[in-house]
Amino acid sequence: EWPAPMLRRSFSLDKDIKKARVYISGLGYYELSINGEKVGDQVLAPSFTSYDKTVLYQTFDVTNALQKGENAVGVVLGNGWYNCSTQEVWLFKQAPWRSHPKLLFQMHIEYKDGDRQVIVSDTNWRGTTGPIVYDSLRNGETYDARLEIDGWTQPGFDDQSWENARITRPPGGVLRCQQMTPIRVTQTIKPISLKEVRKGVWVYDLGQSISGWAKIRVSGQAGTEIVLKYSENLAEDGDIDPSNIDIFVKSGEFQTDRYILKGEGIEEWEPRFTYHGFRYVQMTGFDGVPTLDNLEGRVVHTDFEVRGEFECSNELFNTIQKCSRWSTLTNYHGMPTDCPHREKNGWTGDAALSAEQTILNFHPGTTYTKWLKDFIDAQRPNGQLPGIIPTGGWGYNWGSGPAWDSAIILITWNVYLYYGDTSILKDMYDSMKKYVDYIAYMANDHIVEFGLGDWCPPRAEGYTHNSCPTAITDTAYYYIDTYILSKVASILNKEEDAQRYAKLAQDIRQAFRDKFVDIDAGEVTGNSQTALACVLYQGLVDREEASGILVTLEDEIKRYDYHLDCGILGTKYIMHALTEYERSDLAYAMANQTTYPSWGHWIAQGATTLWEDWDGVGSRNHHMYGDISAWFYKGLAGINPDPEKPGFKHIIIKPNPVGDLKWVNAWHQSMYGKILSNWSLDNDQFNLQVSIPPNTTATVHLPTKDKDGIKVNGQDINQVHGIRIIDSTDRRVVVSIGSGEYSFTIKM
Ligand code: BGC
Secondary structure, X not given: OOOOEEEEEEEEEOOOEEEEEEEEEEEOEEEEEEOOEEOOOOOOOOOXXXXXXXXXXXXEEOHHHOOOEEEEEEEEXXXXXXXXXXXXXXXXXXXXXXXXXXXXXXXXXEEOOOOEEEEEOOOOOEEEEOOEEEEEOOOEEEEEHHHOOOOOOOOOOOOOOOEEOOOOOOOOOEEEEXXXXXXXXXXXXXXXXXXXXXXXXXXXXXXXXXXXXXXXEEOOOOOOEEEEEEEOOEOOOOOEOOOOOOOOEOOOOOOEEEEEOOOOOOEEEOOOOOOEEEEEXXXXXXXXXXXXXXEEEEEEEEOOXXXXXXXXXXXXXXXXXXXXXXXXXXXXXXXXXXXXXXOOOOEHHHHHHHHXXXXXXXXXXXXXXXHHXXXXXXXXXXXXXXXXXXXXXXXXXXXXXXXXXXXXXXXHHHHHHHHOOOHHHHHHHHHHHHHHHHHHHHOEOOEOOOOOOOOOOOOOOOOOOOOOOHHHHHHHHHHHHHHHHHHHHHHOOOHHHHHHHHHHHHHHHXXXXXXXXXXXXXXXXXXXXXXXXXXXXXXXXXXXXOHHHHHHHHHHHHHOOOOOOOOHHHHHHHHHHXXXXXXXXXHHHHHOOOOOOOHHHHHHOXXXXXXXXXXXXXXXXXXXXOOHHHHHHHHHHOEEEOOOOOOOOEEEEOOOOOOOOOEEEEEEEEOOEEEEEEEEEEOOEEEEEEEEOOOOXXXXXXXXXXXXXXXXXXXXXXHOOOOEEEEEOOOOEEEEEOOEEEEEEEEO
16 A cells, blocks of 8 residues: 655756657556646546456647757655455455556657657656555545646656656566547536534535546645545435445445645645445545535546437336436446446456447447457456456356356457447357357256356246246346357358357257246246346247247236336347237337336436346446336337348337337437437327438338338328338338438328
């Protein structure tokens, strides 16, 4: 537990500079300044990797930061994930890479006359420590402003009393360029209330659960210590209650920042090498009576581009959508995490379940590409994966298993499906194959059962408490993983593998059916919602075989009065399976509940993010139930990708006017451009407005069986050039269109 090291190097440039670049990696985190200015607007960089396998560096164009004459570079280093000094249950303190912070730096300068100069991290640098006296990712940061060193990143600063930097051993990993959307401070939030809950104990409420930290603006006597503690729940007396999230950190304080004043008027401060998950901030030590102006919330996460929006006439759904987006954003910190406070871990299963909605709402492409490389780093030679990635060694034998590990296949597949990226298939192929071979090794007659099953189902009395055997969800993942692998093999022209895994997939499917499914009776072992939905969602029965299972599933849903009896796995399956089988009415009914267990029940209790479990006992900011947002886009607005023509080269538009919905507006910015699907119901008229981007085509499944009453842009559909009716069923007329804007009207 050392103060954060500060390293500086001054040098003089005697010619005109044409261009200059910095290549830098500082572990755990670095903050780089040149001539008194911070370089870049990213925070908490570089991103977390298994540092003994991979180390990320970043590149900056610093041409404009330099000047003729004397220049100075200053770097502060934080511990981050590299040097976790406190004890928690995932043992990052014991991580094989753990060491004191270190810096690798190169500045390449090119002069106008063609000369070049390189400045590197060597013993010419000078080092000391300063105001950041403590920093720990999960514990917090302590800053003693009295120890600030004015002007240390400026030229002309006298560093005589500092020591020379020492050469240290590197972390061991291969250096790679960090090519991903950075983490930034994306918003600043003003608190909505402030209360003194006991003498000198002040609690701020931001009105929104966020990830990040508080920034304070204070004044007082030198040496006054202000302590900030963060929580997402309040105790009865109005004080913060972190008891639902502080359970796994076993030493040191939890989510606590300390600021010690220097006593020179107004002082502003925010931490830089830690982050927290919270809505409430407790402040103690303030000299006098604080106001709402003394503190604000800084929202910090991977700064995704927004790639989609969904809105509809159902206000509850709009609120769920908002909470889901908050949970998603606040859980991306260079990798998907489970929660921003209790764990901050890259739990694989959570991310796989919510990947589709993340892609539909935002642009996580580069983050996935980077994180999938972390899977390669974490994979054991026999193919086994840990439940959290990156890991310092923990999690291979608890918390993983097919439902979680399948992220290696499903996220890869989603990147391909939604972006049309085939290079990710190439990059991941060997590891995906190793993983499938690993499950094959664990299987008995094609049935697998290890690791976690349908996690966090309703725990209250009367619910089945996850009666879905893990063998069902596990074997279904084994099937779908193998099936996808065979598809990927054939995309990559690996014919032999394609055939071998296609055959294996069929064998697994048969074994699954023999063991768990009775098609005539419409039953799946245990008949839980999750088991029944799993069989439909994962394609373990043919379409023609599904009717009996659907009847049983409907009975199960009615038995719980149109509520879910599912954990995170079943909840994803059930919403999409019902929609796929034209029972979006049932999905709608469950999504529209406001009583336990439902998303609406969380909202009724004031949720501003999605929770970990229906009972509300665990964390209150998990995104693993966030796939409902994907259902909004896919199931209600009807924007769907086509696996045969990935990347939205061909788009499937399948809107569902369901329940009491009056209208839905949604768009998604695909790699080809904006896809839009807006619909509304006007008495008995259904209006659908669709935009299909250039160089793509679409199939539109109109919710009518009446081929005749359809108009497009005011004209009878049969008269419109370029539009074809390609199919019609007893529920849908299916139409093929090219790019452009269309407005369909249908008499219902
Ligand atoms: C995490 C998860 C994770 C689960 C699985 C929990 O502690 O918060 O969301 O998926 O463990 O074991």
